[in-house]
Amino acid sequence: MKKENLLIMDHPLIQHKLSILRDKNTGTKEFKELVDEIATLIAYEATRDLPLVKTTVETPLEVATTKILAGKKLAIVPILRAGLGMVGGMLNLIPAAKIGHIGLYRDHETLEPVEYYCKLPSDIEDRQIFVVDPMLATGGSASAAIGFIKQRGGKNIKLMCILAAENGIDRIQREHPDVQIYCAAVDERLNEHGYICPGLGDAGDRLFGTL
Ligand code: PRP
Numbered sequence: 001m002k003k004e005n006l007l008i009m010d011h012p013l014i015q016h017k018l019s020i021l022r023d024k025n026t027g028t029k030e031f032k033e034l035v036d037e038i039a040t041l042i043a044y045e046a047t048r049d050l051p052l053v054k055t056t057v058e059t060p061l062e063v064a065t066t067k068i069l070a071g072k073k074l075a076i077v078p079i080l081r082a083g084l085g086m087v088g089g090m091l092n093l094i095p096a097a098k099i100g101h102i103g104l105y106r107d108h109e110t111l112e113p114v115e116y117y118c119k120l121p122s123d124i125e126d127r128q129i130f131v132v133d134p135m136l137a138t139g140g141s142a143s144a145a146i147g148f149i150k151q152r153g154g155k156n157i158k159l160m161c162i163l164a165a166e167n168g169i170d171r172i173q174r175e176h177p178d179v180q181i182y183c184a185a186v187d188e189r190l191n192e193h194g195y196i197c198p199g200l201g202d203a204g205d206r207l208f209g210t211l
Pocket residue numbers: 079080081082083104105106107111113133134135136137138139140141142168194202203204205
């Protein structure tokens with residue numbers, strides 16, 4: 001696991017919320033709210049390099065020279081299902097972003113991703129793209145999703161997750177060295193079923209109550 005292109009968000013608020021998220025006694029409603037809040041906090045950092053332009057505004061006292069967003073087009077692309085849980089939290093900060101969807105599930109035997117849906121904004125090549133998925137385990141799903149986006153012309157891609165395993169980070173760094181990864185924590189290992197340990201369990205099931 002290299003340090004380049006990897007930002008582990010060690011902010012106390014994120015770490016606190018992540019601890020509650022990991023707790024097996026945290027129910028679906030609170031789990032959903034926490035994923036939403038952590039996504040907003042990660043989005044704050046992931047949007048740090050959005051371009052600005054100078055402008056002027058009249059304050060009640062005088063004219064101020066100030067800055068506003070240059071209007072770079074943005075896209076949020078959740079990996080279904082669990083990635084959906086991060087969309088609302090991101091939209092809190094970047095409400096004008098378009099949303100693309102990529103449907104993938106991990107085959108439970110091979111752990112390889114199987115695509116079942118892909119719909120992206122038609123001008124994806126012009127957009128700063130945030131791929132979102134709470135879990136980066138083997139990295140198969142995120143790597144495939146990023147590959148599909150690139151095949152359709154996407155270029156500027158960041159990957160935002162909540163929990164990652166070193167295997168997943170290694171895979172993205174190897175297969176997509178241009179992609180910046182944001183996560184809240186990196187756990188030690190994957191178990192024999194490809195689950196991140198100690199992890200937080202199955203993010204999709206905990207978000208949508210399908211345990
Ligand atoms: C989970 C998770 C990621 C993937 C991570 O999805 O949300 O998409 O596994 O694992 P990987 O890094 O080894 O590919 P899952 O396949 O369980 O589907 P779901 O979101 O529909 O529950």
